[in-house]
Amino acid sequence: MITIKKTTSSRLSSLDSMTIEFGNVFSDHYYRQKWSNGKWHEANIAPLTDILINPAALGLHYGQAVFEGLKAYRGTHDNRIRLFRPDKNAIRLRNSCERLCIPAVSIDNFLEAIVTLVSVEHQWVPKSRLQTLYLRPLLFASEGHLSVRPANSYEFLVLAAPVSEYFDRSGPGIRLKAEDRFTRAAPGGMGAAKTGGNYASTLRPTGDSLKQGFDQVLWLDSYEHNYVEEAGQMNIFLRFKDRVVTPPLSGTILPGVTRECVLTLLDEWGLRREERRVSMEEIAEAIEKKYLLEAFGAGTAAVIAPVKTISYRSANIEFPDLGRETLAQRLYDELTGIQYGEIPDRHQWTVVVE
């Protein structure tokens, strides 16, 4: 049961779709549910406001918090609202909770929260083919205490934000800086959990890279800073002449939903693909020999983002200009086609919200 209290002063009419970026605007309502005494309590959907928080909340001090990210799409032809594989986000949130000793939200509870919030906010799902309603589930330790231990109370929130695509699609592709000093995640760490701590550690190196004119950091392995891991909030793919390669889910990278969809589509299209480690040397050499054709990032926020260059130590690796005839474009068209209800959903990836 979710208690719904609607706003009497919606901000929707003052929303200018031209000014929507990624995460600068939020919808009218949010979802909130508390955990204490060993169980999840009744949930509310209410007008979005600041919330009271205990200044000793364990989530603030020791980072016991996890999140998710998924989108609601408005059908291009049928105007129906679709979610894309929300069950995958529910399962990943559960796995992230497990890693950080947070009581998990059940799959059904998660899906009910998402579906109900989207149906309350249906008018906030943008009409543009380049915009969506992004959903941000967040779970954090709210108990005020200073001991380093799992908390006895938690909050599960879901925010909704109309967003534009993360990277400008009209450009030639993104410029990545392969990071050879800092590390995002090490074996045995939290790299496979979607938790804020993994992002906090990237702010400094990412900021430095942006200042140097790059769009994003390409993370490398923590021992040698040589093997490719992932790019910002995207998993990375490389298309060699005869196969597509992506790093394996070794525990240091995030198991992306988009990544899994890409692998499924490659299998379906009969393209050879491998999950294996790729070194920077292999990339530089294959570019030189014209054996490596494309690289692209894959993630919910950026969808499929083609890579133009990778800078590594003193080398500048330039990908060839293949025009629009790229695997990245084909994947982008296929994924967004399914998400916006333009092509048949053969895999039952979408969930329609009435």
Ligand SMILES: *Cc1c(COP(=O)(O)O)cnc(C)c1O
């Ligand atoms: C969320 C995320 C991704 C992409 O996952 P999707 O499920 O495809 O959105 C990739 N890398 C990191 C670090 C992430 O947090």
